[in-house]
Amino acid sequence: METINQEPAGPGNNGPVKSGEISRHLMLKIVFIGLVFFVLMIPKLMIVGLMEERKSTAESARREVMEKWSTDQVVRGPVLTVPMRETVTDKEGKNPAVVQTLQYFLPQELTIAGQLTPRDRFRSIYKVVVYESELRISGTFALPSPEVLQVSGETEWSKAELSIGLSDLRGISNMVELVWNGEKHTFLPGMDDPVIGTGGISLSLPLDPATSFPATFECILHLKGSHSLHFSPLGETTTVTLSSAWNDPGFTGSFLPVNHTVDAGGFTADWKILHFNRNFPQTWKGDKYKIGGADFGVELVTLADHYQKNIRSAKYGILVIVLVFISFFLSEVISGERIHPVQYALVGFALLLFYLLLLSLSEHLGFNIAYLIASVAVLTMVFAYSGSFLKKRINSLMLTAVLAASFIFIFVLLQMETYALVTGSVVLFFILGMIMYLTRKINWYNE
DSSP: OOOBOOOOOSTTOOSOOOHHHHHHHHHHHHHHHHHHHHHHHHHHHHHHHHHHHHHHHHHHHHHHHHHHHOOOEEEEEEEEEEEEEEEEOOTTSOSOEEEEEEEEEOOSEEEEEEEEEEEEEEETTEEEEEEEEEEEEEEEEOOOOHHHHOOOSEEOGGGOEEEEEESOGGGBOSOOEEEETTEEEEOEEOOOBTTTBSSEEEEEOOOOTTTSOSEEEEEEEEEEEESEEEEOOOSSEEEEEEEESOSOEEEEESOOOSEEEEETTEEEEEEEEEGGGSSSOSEEETTSOOSGGGOEEEEEOOSSOHHHHHHHHHHTHHHHHHHHHHHHHHHHHHHOOOOOHHHHHHHHHHHHHHHHHHHHHHHHHOHHHHHHHHHHHHHHHHHHHHHHHOSSHHHHHHHHHHHHHHHHHHHHHHHOSSSHHHHHHHHHHHHHHHHHHHTTTBOTTOO
16 A cells, blocks of 8 residues: 655755654644644633623623613513402401401403514614514403302402503503493503512402403503513413514413414414413412413524624634644645644634634624624635745645635534534534545554
8 A cells, every 4th residue: 555654844854764753753743733722722712701701791781771671571461359358267266357358350361462573772882672562452351150259258349450460660651541341441550469460550440240240351552671571371261462573582481382483574473371271260369379470472582693603603713723733734744844833823823813803893793794704804814824835825725725614614503503513513523534534544653
């Protein structure tokens, strides 16, 4: 089998060199390349730290905008509460006392139809996505039978209230009116009920159990928020329909939609939840139950913003440097051209500069355009520099092609979510196999 013998080229090479000297030369070169690689890890870690710092700054700007606009919204309601006076005694049936408690009634049917409109807000160079929504809330209330109520006292229907819990009242952008059995009522701010929530709107709704039920209701709620919108399944049957121009939704909470579509134009989602699916009944008294554990809804998610992509790409930086250094080393071994460790180091610093350019440009131009500009700039630099010390232009072209293939490979991985790991593993397997194939005839000991 044909073998490739190694003789160091360059000034002072006047004759054959012993195989032991060649082996020592290769080992010494590998040691120097390793030292250069580990030195490059220091600025790489500093660049990753800078990316994390910029991401943290962007997150602080996002929270500041959210606090001034309106935070995540949770809508719980409407809930009908009626005071009730009961006479209680001690364990021996003595010392009667009158206590007042609240009786809670949930709607028989609850239908919510909503439209979310994303809005872009900026804090310095940082973009924050918030939303405006229009929610049409409607349904029916039915009076349970006396057996279900288990009333042992006097129910004060004239003091009934209807409440809607909201997590952030700053998001209300219009007056909220309720149409109850054809009559209009206006909600007032203020609601503090540990069962429903610590904030919301409510209205006094004097009722007559003999004539007020069954009742229909409807209201339109214009609500601002950011990041997410959630609801509580308070109806015996709860139906929610949401649509938006946002095309990266995340369906979260205790229930997923029964139907949903997501495309470039946005998303639509439908939920249908029965009272059997949650852990509280349609009516109860006191604070025996909390209704906050069954919330569901949607988040306006960015699958991978440019900071996440910058950090992920920098984590692949070790792979890029290794592939380029291996290409340089094999070029030395196969062609006999000498490359100094300083030249390895300068090419390595050029690769690190790529990630710094990518971070700074992506904050202004977006990740994809920044990636193209930074990669073209670094490829041009590496090609021009390697052409200055490699005698054959084809070697410089091949090394630059390896670097370009590495950039393309990593960019493709960054666009993947589900298959990134398996794709990366398979490609690395084939790269290692190719290196083995190209080096199979090299006689490393020159024997």
